[in-house]
Amino acid sequence: MDNLKEQLPNTPPEGTTWEVELKKVGFVRRLLMGRHWYGADWWFVVISSIAVLAFIIVAIAPGLFAPYSPDALVGPRFLAPGAYAELSVLVVPQDSKVNQLEDLAVPEGADRPQIAVVQDVPTSGDLNTQAQAIDQELKNQPAGLRLRPIIDRYASLDEALQAVVEGKDIAAVIQTTEYKNSHAQFPTLREAASLTGEKVAGGFILGTNDIGQDIFSRMLWGTRIALIIGFSSSLLSLFLGVPLGLLAGFMGGAFDRLLSLVMDSLYAFPGLILAIAITAVLGPSMLNIIIAIAVLYIPTYYRIVRGQTLTVKEEVYIEAARSIGARRWDILWRYIFPNVIPSVAIIFSVNVADAILTGAGLSFLGLGLPPTMADWGIDLARGQRFIQSAWWMITFPGLAILLVVLSFTLMGEGLTEIFNPKLRDR
Amino acid sequence: MSDDILYSVHNLSVDYKTRGGAVRAVDNVSLDIRRGEILGLVGESGCGKSTFGKALLRLHDGPASIPEGELWFDGRDLMKLSINEMPAIRGAELGMVFQDPMTSLNPVQSIMEHLTETIQAHEPKVSNAAARARAEELVERLGIRHERLKEYPHQMSGGMRQRVMISLALALRAKLVIADEPTTSLDVIVEAKFLDLLKELREEFGLTILLITHNIGVVAEICDRVAVMYAAKMVEVGTAEEVFAQPKHPYTQGLLKSVPNINMGEGELYKMGGEPPSLLHPPTGCRFHPRCPAAMEICSRIEPTFESVAGDHMAACWLYQKQTDSQASTRKKANLG
Numbered sequence: 227m228d229n230l231k232e233q234l235p236n237t238p239p240e241g242t243t244w245e246v247e248l249k250k251v252g253f254v255r256r257l258l259m260g261r262h263w264y265g266a267d268w269w270f271v272v273i274s275s276i277a278v279l280a281f282i283i284v285a286i287a288p289g290l291f292a293p294y295s296p297d298a299l300v301g302p303r304f305l306a307p308g309a310y311a312e313l314s315v316l317v318v319p320q321d322s323k324v325n326q327l328e329d330l331a332v333p334e335g336a337d338r339p340q341i342a343v344v345q346d347v348p349t350s351g352d353l354n355t356q357a358q359a360i361d362q363e364l365k366n367q368p369a370g371l372r373l374r375p376i377i378d379r380y381a382s383l384d385e386a387l388q389a390v391v392e393g394k395d396i397a398a399v400i401q402t403t404e405y406k407n408s409h410a411q412f413p414t415l416r417e418a419a420s421l422t423g424e425k426v427a428g429g430f431i432l433g434t435n436d437i438g439q440d441i442f443s444r445m446l447w448g449t450r451i452a453l454i455i456g457f458s459s460s461l462l463s464l465f466l467g468v469p470l471g472l473l474a475g476f477m478g479g480a481f482d483r484l485l486s487l488v489m490d491s492l493y494a495f496p497g498l499i500l501a502i503a504i505t506a507v508l509g510p511s512m513l514n515i516i517i518a519i520a521v522l523y524i525p526t527y528y529r530i531v532r533g534q535t536l537t538v539k540e541e542v543y544i545e546a547a548r549s550i551g552a553r554r555w556d557i558l559w560r561y562i563f564p565n566v567i568p569s570v571a572i573i574f575s576v577n578v579a580d581a582i583l584t585g586a587g588l589s590f591l592g593l594g595l596p597p598t599m600a601d602w603g604i605d606l607a608r609g610q611r612f613i614q615s616a617w618w619m620i621t622f623p624g625l626a627i628l629l630v631v632l633s634f635t636l637m638g639e640g641l642t643e644i645f646n647p648k649l650r651d652r
Numbered sequence: 653m654s655d656d657i658l659y660s661v662h663n664l665s666v667d668y669k670t671r672g673g674a675v676r677a678v679d680n681v682s683l684d685i686r687r688g689e690i691l692g693l694v695g696e697s698g699c700g701k702s703t704f705g706k707a708l709l710r711l712h713d714g715p716a717s718i719p720e721g722e723l724w725f726d727g728r729d730l731m732k733l734s735i736n737e738m739p740a741i742r743g744a745e746l747g748m749v750f751q752d753p754m755t756s757l758n759p760v761q762s763i764m765e766h767l768t769e770t771i772q773a774h775e776p777k778v779s780n781a782a783a784r785a786r787a788e789e790l791v792e793r794l795g796i797r798h799e800r801l802k803e804y805p806h807q808m809s810g811g812m813r814q815r816v817m818i819s820l821a822l823a824l825r826a827k828l829v830i831a832d833e834p835t836t837s838l839d840v841i842v843e844a845k846f847l848d849l850l851k852e853l854r855e856e857f858g859l860t861i862l863l864i865t866h867n868i869g870v871v872a873e874i875c876d877r878v879a880v881m882y883a884a885k886m887v888e889v890g891t892a893e894e895v896f897a898q899p900k901h902p903y904t905q906g907l908l909k910s911v912p913n914i915n916m917g918e919g920e921l922y923k924m925g926g927e928p929p930s931l932l933h934p935p936t937g938c939r940f941h942p943r944c945p946a947a948m949e950i951c952s953r954i955e956p957t958f959e960s961v962a963g964d965h966m967a968a969c970w971l972y973q974k975q976t977d978s979q980a981s982t983r984k985k986a987n988l989g
Contacts, residue, residue, distance in 0.1 A: 541755060542750050542751075542752055542755040542756040543755060543756050543757050543758045543759070545706075545711065545750065545756075546748070546750055546756040546757070546817065546820075547758065548709075548711055548739075548742065549709055549711060549742055549743065549746075549747065549748035549750075550742060550743035550747065550748075550770045550773075550820050550821070551739040551740060551741070551742040551743030551744060551770070551773055551774055552739065552743075552769075552773060553739050553773070556769075556773065560758075560761070560769070561758050561761075564758075564760040564761075565758070565759065565760055
């Protein structure tokens with residue numbers, strides 16, 4: 227601070243308002259240090275609300291954004307992010323009648339077809355697998371055709387394709403990308419069919435997992451489950467915690483003391499441990515996770531609402547309401563409740579973030595959802611096993627959790643600071 | 653009870669439970685409020701005047717309770733009603749205006765909602781439109797433009813809020829309005845306007861007002877009669893002229909001398925000696941005797957009764973007691989027995 231003063235010739239005297247300082251710094255610093263200045267908080271709310279909104283839209287219709295179904299085995303296993311899915315493709319001369327691998331089948335005893343492949347490229351494996359499968363089928367058919375190709379290995383792609391052009395080999399099996407790069411040099415060749423038939427040859431921007439599912443699609447579909455768990459458990463605890471807090475604060479007495487004792491004991495448990503205990507008893511299912519997390523957060527609402535109720539109850543306007551003949555129920559519902567609810571709205575937002583985190587934690591431990599579901603926690607647990615070979619499997623679900631939790635928390639905190647300016651100087 | 657008395661309080665006591673034991677904040681107080689008058693209730697801070705005001709509506713809860721007393725309002729004893737019957741009377745027949753207009757309105761309700769809710773709470777059959785029309789008419793009368801009814805309390809000034817509070821009491825034509833230091837937090841000009849308004853409303857609506865205040869000037873300005881409380885006891889009641897011209901009780905005399913006056917020279921302002929007594933352990937006998945310049949031997953032993961000094965002018969002081977020392981002693985023994 228002293229350094230800064232020396233550097234700036236016209237440092238305004240101590241205690242000048244934030245406006246002066248705010249003009250001196252750039253946009254990025256303003257964003258980063260926004261919380262120090264009055265008036266910059268809305269950035270946090272705007273940015274985090276946009277993020278929250280985006281997550282909600284994705285959660286409502288993940289199908290619109292996700293290229294694949296979350297459960298479909300759409301590509302090769304362990305494909306790195308951005309890597310193109312390499313598929314083996316059958317390349318034949320332009321005038322050949324061959325359109326797929328089955329067309330290469332010949333009668334028993336005839337010359338076996340020679341097919342060119344490139345050395346050290348996994349296409350020969352694909353070719354073998356496919357050819358054997360077709361051969362098995364053909365064996366059972368009366369036509370007497372067999373497919374047992376002779377595989378010619380060449381040192382380079384050009385040599386393999388040249389062999390086809392020259393007619394040494396009837397066809398070549400090479401990778402799609404390689405063929406795309408070099409098909410201009412061999413105008414007499416054409417791409418007949420993908421060896422694996424229906425399989426999609428598109429890219430996977432966040433890669434694939436250990437069984438060939440698209441990580442990006444699973445991430446988008448996981449948003450839905452995360453938000454369902456986050457919102458429904460928070461709503462459940464809100465609907466239970468708020469009325470209990472209101473009643474306890476308003477009625478006081480033995481009811482209040484007993485309930486506070488129960489709530490404080492719940493509150494004293496470490497969150498995840500209690501959730502684990504509850505799911506362990508209830509068994510793993512979506513509903514049970516929601517119940518377990520809701521139980522966890524009821525005391526949060528209860529304590530805040532009860533405290534607020536105790537404060538509001540002593541306000542003069544409550545006494546004034548009684549003096550004009552308002553009944554107890556009216557006082558609770560029309561005077562205390564509306565004055566308490568803003569603080570509930572704020573903790574709700576932070577609570578959703580917390581609930582998502584706990585939900586993911588439960589799934590990670592295997593106590594949550596069935597492992598077939600597209601859930602971030604499950605993906606994390608799965609990715610953890612391959613953390614050294616496939617970093618992307620654990621990174622992206624983790625990032626998704628981080629982003630959702632961060633945006634909900636920031637929104638909640640930003641709202642707190644806007645609605646409750648007294649906290650601004652913390 | 654004669655017809656011109658609207659509210660008659662007999663031997664009212666209010667207790668507060670505290671850790672140190674029960675504190676009697678109002679002790680055996682009797683007071684008649686006459687129809688159509690403005691009665692000023694004055695006293696030091698903590699002497700029980702606000703507690704007394706709230707007790708008239710039976711607004712006590714929590715640690716406070718009314719162990720004894722009768723509250724005869726308009727021909728019935730409110731103490732005989734169940735507490736669930738009180739909301740019907742509060743607001744409709746008895747209204748209250750609180751000290752701090754900044755906090756006595758619900759911050760999340762518009763003024764219109766306050767008024768219509770009050771009307772409909774007591775007269776559920778009134779339609780929303782009719783309630784609104786009544787509210788508009790009422791606030792216009794009190795000098796608030798009806799367009800402002802949709803505003804929220806924080807958008808209004810202190811004087812306006814105090815007028816809104818009055819309008820809540822008037823919405824159902826309350827017969828008695830208890831105004832608990834209504835002008836304390838207002839500046840002098842707004843205060844003067846508000847007092848004028850009270851006087852006008854008294855004429856127009858036949859309103860009876862109990863004005864609780866520690867401001868002697870306000871009492872002199874608008875009150876017909878004055879009641880003075882000291883340490884939970886009523887010490888003097890009389891018409892404003894009587895009390896101001898010939899204060900009987902030494903406490904009242906001291907109180908009037910303590911009012912600053914612009915014509916006074918430096919150091920002339922009277923300061924009453926001593927401190928107000930703790931209600932947890934009040935002095936024996938007359939509660940004012942430790943501070944009283946005219947204290948006699950009997951004052952510390954036996955409590956004076958509250959009796960007439962001249963006509964309706966009442967005081968509780970040994971200077972004016974008709975009973976003798978021995979009579980008082982026997983009475984005291986009888987009470988103890």
